[in-house]
Amino acid sequence: FNDLQHTITGWPGGKPNADDSTRPVPSKPFPKKVLIFSPHPDDDVISMGGTFIRLVDHGHDVHVAYETSGDFAVNDDVVLQQLDTVRELGFADRFDEVKRLIAxxxxxxxxxxxxxxIKAAIRRAEAKAADRSFGLDPSHVHFLNLPFYETGGLKKAPLSQRDIDIIVKLLREIEPDQIYAAGDLADPHGTHRTCMEAVLGALEVAKDDAWLKNCHLWLYRGAWLEWDLGMVDMAVPLSPDELIKKRHAIYRHVSQKDIVPFPGSDSREFWQRAEERTQNTARLYDKLGMAEYQAIEVFVKMF
Incomplete structure (x- = not known):
């Protein structure tokens, strides 16, 4: 009971000037440098949006790195709608040109x-809008565009040293105290698995760096599965207001809303999956005798 209770914290970056002997995150340093890896431009807010918002609100130096462009997941109709808006505003008229390109x-x-x-630009704008909705510093948003993804088709290239080197460079620029990454290996096209392998490959390259000795890697899961409670090392409760903020951040990803391009076997929208999953986790904690919360995001600590 105590072990499970001690996974629950409202301070994912550590609580300053507090006894951290039974807390999942050390209190020092505070604030922390945090780097969140997101395989696609919306996995961050879908999977750990409440924790992301909490880390920003607590004043940590938070960065987010979008590993792939996500361009292949934008429907052609969305492109035409965006270009039609630009045309109606009188800024440019490439609608017919791009319509022919699509045809x-x-x-x-x-x-x-x-x-x-164009599709990649749409997804970058959506990601920046989501981050802007809860006050993240725009200079802390990084688009890595890992080469393995950029094949232009459904089949992606194998992970290469070029991909790993891009992540190593960012890690050494930021020298984070905390890293969050998508630890799930299940998504329709394997992008999450490859992105996880890229992060682990980069950490292997940087294993002797001084900053890594005091850094911790936290794994979240994507839109398809959740961690079993017996594996959880940190559980971050969300208030009703935070759940709404998270939902609104997910809404900013307009190209992924209503018509999910690659839903897998689950027809729900991403915001619905996220809310129902985190609320179910809260119910499980409640049934096990813990305090009752609106929703809970959970993480597994890799090191």
Whole structure:
């Protein structure tokens, strides 16, 4: 009972000037340098949005790194709608040009790079809007565009040293005290697995760096599965207001809303999956005798 109770904390970055002997996160240093890795441009807010918001609100030096562009998950209709908006505002008119580009796509062939660049820009704008909604410093948003993803098609390239080197460079620039990464290996096209392998490969390269000796890696899970409670090392309760803030951040990813391009076997929208999953976790903690919360996000500590 005590072990499970001690996983619960409202201070994912550690509580300053507090006895941390039974807390999942050390109190020092405070504030911490935090780096959140997100495989796609929305996994951060879907999977750990409440914790992300809490870390920013507590004044930590929070960075987020979007590992892939997510361009392949944007529907053509979304591109045309965005370009139509730009045209209606009088800023530019590329609607007919891009419409012809879409009409010329060949099934089974990679999408035109020019079209993918537009889709990637849409997803970058959505990610920045989500981060802006809860006050993250815009200079702390990093788009890595890992090369393995940029094939223009459904099939991605194998992980390479180029991918790992990009992450190593960012790690050494920030020298984080905390790292959050998507630890789930289940997603429809394997991107989460490859991104996790890239982070672990980068940490292996940096294993002798001085900053890594006091750094901790926390794993969250994506939109498909949740950690078993017996594995959980940190549980962050969310208030009703924080759950709404998280939902609104997910809403900023307009291209992924209503019509989920790659839902897997689950037809629910991402915000619905996120809320129902975290609320179910809270109910499980409640049934085991813990305090009753609106929702709980859970993490496994790798080191």
């Amino acid at each position: 010329g796509k060949v099934k089974g062939q990679p999408e035109p790079r020019e079209l993918l660049d």
